[in-house]
Amino acid sequence: MADMPRTNHEPDVSVIIGAYEAMPYLIRCLESVDAQTIGPGRMEIVAVDDGSTDGTGEYLEQFAARTAIPMRVVRQENSGGPSGPRNLGLGLARGRYVFFLDADDYFGEEALERMVAMGDRAGTDVILGKIVGVDRGAAKSMWGETVERADLFDSHIKFTLSAQKLFRRDLLVRLGMSFDEKLRTGEDALFTMEAYLRGNGVSVVADYTCYYLVGRKDGKQLTKSGGYELRFDSARALMKLIADHVPPGPRRDTLMVRPFVITLLPQFGPALLGQSEAVRKHKLELAAPLMRAYWTPGLARRLKVQERLRLTCVAEGRLDLLLDILRFLKDKKKPKAVRKGLRGRLHLTYPHFGEGAGLPDAAYELTVPERIGGGKPVVPEPQTPTVFVRRLRRKARRTAGALRTALHVPRRA
Template structure:
């Protein structure tokens, strides 16, 4: 192997990946960045479907330098990624799932962006194939994305370009004790460390870099496991954010992600199909997280129905939570009510002292669509006063 390190080490953790692995590997070999600039490190994580054999065959014929590791099944994606990361030599690393594939210019464009902007993490546009993919963060290509106010915090999968020096400097590895969400923890840490040292994060949105493939057999690790694993993931991510950000607006902006993406679905329609014991257990798991990290600022960043569900979970109001969910399932439309100068949505429990839920849980703090019409938060007094002044001035000028 040449002494000159490659530009990119493509790390592929593979478990029972046939036949998807064929297109995955072909997409790396056909990158416009060129085989001399890439190395492939493929880790067969105890497959029994011919995945390991195909990796060996491909390595024997490809022009891209490739190393294959065969190991016993680790039980998650973090293990093979860590194995590959320890072997990587490239200036950058890219974690590619064996089910998925790259656009032909993906690595070329992402490396060019990282070099031009000096950033440590580059997000390449993700397109879903036979499954949905997040869309909100691909509005435009940006050299420096704000990790707090932009939507990049909602894409924490590992399929990104990382500057290897950043990972080595901080000894970053995937947490193998997590069975889900280990990629979110790793990626969020990379975002935070890149932001802290001023290098930042870039977004390549004008080219489909990554094709996220939905398997016909439905075997996706992120869909497996019970709800306790989701709380483990949420707990780890919240703790990481708190370690890097002191209490305040910026922490709240990042905490939106674990609260809405990981915690909130645990108190969604699935509750109506679960046992009382399961719901009580989930509330027990949620309570310390809500006590430690839930703030008024974070609460106001959510829509009423979302905020109300999490408030019910935090307060242990199981019956009210079921009522709120049943109300939505049955197509219920909450009335818009003015209460103490605030606009509120009268979901179940509103105004009922026995429910023990504060009015603030029902307050409209974001623009909402209710029965086809927009419901805006109450305008602050200063804006209302300014409006009166403008109208008065128009009246004087026309008089």
């Protein structure tokens, strides 16, 4: 362990860096910390080398020796995942806020200054800074505007659950929060969602790119490795956390969209067509208790049709129907939009629509905006059942007329 001299005052922010085989990405990462406009007197770095063999630990110590930022470097045997280094760094941090910076990524120069200012102004416990991808994708839907207090249920912040956020350290200490070291993927989603649910609000800094999420060309990012069982572990943990803190109903359904669509649904995508029968059945077995516990009609109606259909097949154990839908998607076929039912609702003609093959017509109904074959999204009609109401009125008039005839009641002029 190498320690740099520290000032006595509490820094505004502790940058926690867990690093494993991070060269040469670590060079730009640390340069971006050094360049922060918040200044070295208001921050510290806690870096944990998790058993690297590529010079990562040595470079951290070299950087600590020359930076003006108070920095602590810990070198340890490999722990097998990012949770251990993050937890160790959190235990050593002294800042009012902490930021978990991945060693592959880097900051925008004003990132910490802007996020700390937002947290102080809004009094929130979690501050999201705009993230963009470099040689990889990154979520975009939550960066529409800067807001001091985002609504977890109405906004898209639930779709960014990575650990790269500014957290008020007092919240984490008070709640005894840490990353689950048993999870090998999705541990950051569990941590961040708990902070969203139990903290004093979430802010969004969307008018400045605070964080650059870098895609490694060597494929060493943990999110790209590991068996499918890890994803079910992650989905199970996140669903349970949500259920523990939000009672059944629309608000829980809204949050459950995230683990169902982002974590669970990809296990039942077109890649399933190339997997063995044993793997297919095992996935259905792993999903079954999750579907029984958390799959609801309210959640289903918050999904796109093909998402709902696939998960409905999983819930009902209909692997045969699921494979037909996956072949349709793999072949890039486009469903047609047709109206059906007393209310004339729009339905999409994915495989087995209207055939009575086991999936109800309601599973095919368009309930959220979605694109069909390009162009503008198709928006479902308002829930006012116009056609249905007109039919009821006609039926009521016919019934009233028949009653008047039977009772010999003259029609009013």
